[in-house]
Amino acid sequence: MAIIVNKEEKRKNIALSCRELLLKHGIDKLTISQIAQTAGVGKGTIYEYFENKEDIVFEIITTFIVEHEKKLEEISLADISTREKLFHFFYLLFENETAKKHLNIYKEFLAISLTHEAKEMLEFSEQCREKFIMILNRILEVGTTSGELNGEMQISASSLVLFGTGLVVDSRLTTCNVEQEIDRLLNIIVKERK
Template structure:
């Protein structure tokens, strides 16, 4: 009986934790990191601020977990593309396009997690996230070099350039302060242009 109570308690604690993280994510998605204060997170989750502090030391820890969960999901998608049967060129184009499309479909959340001013602890987590994205791109570029679809001097540098294009090219369209809404046709055009740019940057040039 005590084991059952303990199991139920663990499940309840896990549910509380996930509710708090989901509430933080929703607040960021609607108004940015500035709106994801502990009191606001607690109110949205339907719990007390004290309960939030039972699971997290501070706001930064909450935000780090939200960012980590979000980037882990994106990495899983990129890794699925990298492991697919497509050619390396097709993989790179699809990886860039998919990442950017997903960012543009959740503009406030994406902007906040990638670009909104934050403290040094969360900024370090952002850097770690970009390293994980780079690992996925590394795999695709390395495959393309072996298959002679791609041509570049240094794998690490090429990956950094692609990740830079993937992440920083969307600052302007994502920035909520511009108050601009993009329709689907523009989003498709925009992400295709960036994906084409990344592929063309590493694509092996013919000798003709």
């Protein structure tokens, strides 16, 4: 017949080659032409591998979120106090300039999925949420058995995820001091140890 390319692989490669482009311009300013040029293919080729613009942006963002989850995993397994784990868990997206770029992209992703009811996007968000909850639960369990957390309080990981989402969204406001907010939350759920 003719050449057979690994569609899935090429899809990922195109996405990978445009990571920096997305970080630099953000979703809105990113054009398909730019993407095609950066990936070194024709514009039409993009549509061989992606449904539409969201689809490709989504694929790129996925790579970021997967990395993010990996870091969260590391935090949950690190040899630090539960309080520190939780702090880093929430503060991860704010820690430095690179993190803030990722934060911006994540905010844009949230913005899109708030207005577009794309099924795949929602499913992916669900999966992320569940993963976050899983990791948080592990941290909470360790903290409870070690006595670091206010165990009788029945903190649920899903509530904490809501707090985290709020943090991401409201961090755009100057009246929201991220570090302080996290500390306040931790003061409630983590026992004083003296």
